[in-house]
Amino acid sequence: MKNVPMVTVYIMGDAYKVPNDCTIVGAMEYAGLQLTTGVGCREGFCGACATLYREKGDYKLQSGLACQTVVTDGMYIAQIPFVPAEKPLYRLEELKPTVDTIKEFYPILFCCVACNTCTKSCPQDIQVMDYVQALIRGDIKRAAELSFDCIRCGLCALRCPAEIVQYNAAILARRLTGKYLLPESPDLVARVKEVREGKYGAELDELVKMDEKTLSKRYYAREIKIEP
Amino acid sequence: MQLPYYPGCTLKNHAKHFEDSAIAAMERLDMPLVEMEDWVCCGTVFSMSSDDLMLQVASIRNLVRAEHQNLSELIVLCSMCYNTLRRASDFILSDPENLDKVRKFMYLEEKPFDGTVEILHLLSVLRDRIGWEELGRKVVRPLANLKVGGYYGCLLVRPEKYAIDDFEAPTIIEDLLGALGATASPYPYRLECCGAYQTVTNKDVTVQRTYELLNSARNAGCEAIVTSCPLCAFNLDQRQRETIEQFPDFDPMPVFYFTELMALAFGANWDPEWTKLHFVNPEPILRDKGLI
Ligand code: SF4
Ligand code: SF4
Ligand code: FES
Numbered sequence: 003m004k005n006v007p008m009v010t011v012y013i014m015g016d017a018y019k020v021p022n023d024c025t026i027v028g029a030m031e032y033a034g035l036q037l038t039t040g041v042g043c044r045e046g047f048c049g050a051c052a053t054l055y056r057e058k059g060d061y062k063l064q065s066g067l068a069c070q071t072v073v074t075d076g077m078y079i080a081q082i083p084f085v086p087a088e089k090p091l092y093r094l095e096e097l098k099p100t101v102d103t104i105k106e107f108y109p110i111l112f113c114c115v116a117c118n119t120c121t122k123s124c125p126q127d128i129q130v131m132d133y134v135q136a137l138i139r140g141d142i143k144r145a146a147e148l149s150f151d152c153i154r155c156g157l158c159a160l161r162c163p164a165e166i167v168q169y170n171a172a173i174l175a176r177r178l179t180g181k182y183l184l185p186e187s188p189d190l191v192a193r194v195k196e197v198r199e200g201k202y203g204a205e206l207d208e209l210v211k212m213d214e215k216t217l218s219k220r221y222y223a224r225e226i227k228i229e230p
Numbered sequence: 231m232q233l234p235y236y237p238g239c240t241l242k243n244h245a246k247h248f249e250d251s252a253i254a255a256m257e258r259l260d261m262p263l264v265e266m267e268d269w270v271c272c273g274t275v276f277s278m279s280s281d282d283l284m285l286q287v288a289s290i291r292n293l294v295r296a297e298h299q300n301l302s303e304l305i306v307l308c309s310m311c312y313n314t315l316r317r318a319s320d321f322i323l324s325d326p327e328n329l330d331k332v333r334k335f336m337y338l339e340e341k342p343f344d345g346t347v348e349i350l351h352l353l354s355v356l357r358d359r360i361g362w363e364e365l366g367r368k369v370v371r372p373l374a375n376l377k378v379g380g381y382y383g384c385l386l387v388r389p390e391k392y393a394i395d396d397f398e399a400p401t402i403i404e405d406l407l408g409a410l411g412a413t414a415s416p417y418p419y420r421l422e423c424c425g426a427y428q429t430v431t432n433k434d435v436t437v438q439r440t441y442e443l444l445n446s447a448r449n450a451g452c453e454a455i456v457t458s459c460p461l462c463a464f465n466l467d468q469r470q471r472e473t474i475e476q477f478p479d480f481d482p483m484p485v486f487y488f489t490e491l492m493a494l495a496f497g498a499n500w501d502p503e504w505t506k507l508h509f510v511n512p513e514p515i516l517r518d519k520g521l522i
Pocket of ligand 2: 114118130
């Protein structure tokens with residue numbers, strides 16, 4: 003085995019020596035911890051692996067995705083398995099894309115003090131405060147654009163002094179935008195029609211019946227066409 | 231000459247007619263308003279408690295961003311935003327320790343807060359950069375025979391340091407109305423508080439205020455009043471719904487933003503969308519005076 007330099011990290015307070023090039027998820031597994039929750043795709047897409055950490059000599063409490071953040075020597079790490087967040091229920095068809103809708107379902111947004119802590123904590127580099135502020139003034143489309151890359155890790159909500167659940171409000175913004183504020187996409191309408199008419203039924207049935215190995219082979223051999 | 235301006239949240243929704251009419255009026259004066267980028271809420275109300283630094287952050291963030299956008303001044307339309315931004319700025323700049331804390335806390339902004347942006351209310355810009363006489367010359371649709379009162383409330387004149395005119399006997403709104411060709415009648419209650427946020431928890435206080443204030447204006451001969459604050463407008467206009475219910479002798483009175491009358495006087499047309507944002511329909515009186 004080649005000689006990898008090791009660093010010391012503190013996972014939930016206990017010291018472990020781990021290779022210096024591993025991610026926080028990698029470090030936890032190297033340390034022998036079995037992760038049953040708080041991790042998913044391992045590729046920075048699912049948002050399941052919210053983490054808080056402090057680096058040696060830095061006063062800042064930092065946050066990130068455990069699967070994307072490489073360890074440093076002396077790092078203190080806490081893994082967040084789940085973020086409790088309020089999520090009101092609504093029927094999109096009954097809503098209007100206005101500031102009053104935002105007020106009705108997320109009145110807490112209006113308590114934002116513009117501290118920008120949410121932006122500081124977002125691993126996706128989203129201007130979280132700015133989308134909250136856009137919602138406060140009823141600019142729902144802008145909020146949808148700004149929050150587009152959100153992966154719902156919940157870190158913004160965990161650090162907000164005003165107890166706001168930014169990412170759930172952002173979903174409402176994107177839904178309202180998709181339904182009311184953007185022009186209808188003809189391709190989507192055509193595709194939904196095809197699905198309804200059962201055009202993909204046989205293919206789907208075939209996939210459902212497939213054993214795991216063949217399915218995995220098929221998945222990795224798939225072709226992704228991006229049409230201009 | 232372009233004027234960089236800060237709209238504030240309410241001008242983007244319930245007071246859209248305030249923003250629209252200001253834009254229309256200022257375009258006709260060849261001083262177009264240009265909205266600053268990436269602004270946030272002003273913080274809504276200046277926090278009086280000196281250890282509540284967090285509540286000043288919103289105001290300061292707007293000012294840092296304006297500095298970063300190389301703006302040397304920011305024109306504000308809403309009295310509340312004007313008052314909050316100016317006081318927060320002075321408050322932080324007056325104490326090196328607070329300044330240091332706020333700068334550290336805002337390390338993600340492109341530059342540290344220096345306090346170089348001058349915050350001006352649109353009314354003072356009209357007076358000091360154009361002047362009433364010159365404004366009068368630009369009027370194409372004089373508001374002749376319209377008897378209207380200026381309503382200052384608290385935030386344009388208090389505390390004294392931030393008053394846009396004499397804090398006890400201001401004339402700036404009356405002067406503007408006069409320049410537009412209207413008859414401006416000062417009335418005793420024009421500097422009284424509208425009840426402000428009592429409207430949320432103690433609605434009857436604002437209903438009582440509305441009754442007294444508008445009657446004071448009517449007794450001085452006013453047919454309408456103008457304001458520059460969306461919260462005052464809410465209390466004095468929308469709360470007339472309850473005022474009518476509670477006071478059988480009360481006669482409704484339209485409440486304008488000063489910019490709506492400016493827009494009309496400088497030749498812009500009344501937008502029916504503006505009417506929808508009023509509780510007391512202002513169209514009858516405008517029609518009566520031949521303004522629409
Ligand atoms: S906006 Fe919030 S939930 Fe979304 S990615 Fe950023 S921190 Fe995570
Ligand atoms: S952390 Fe909360 S209060 Fe601070 S800017 Fe973000 S949403 Fe607003
Ligand atoms: S595990 Fe999915 S984003 Fe980290």
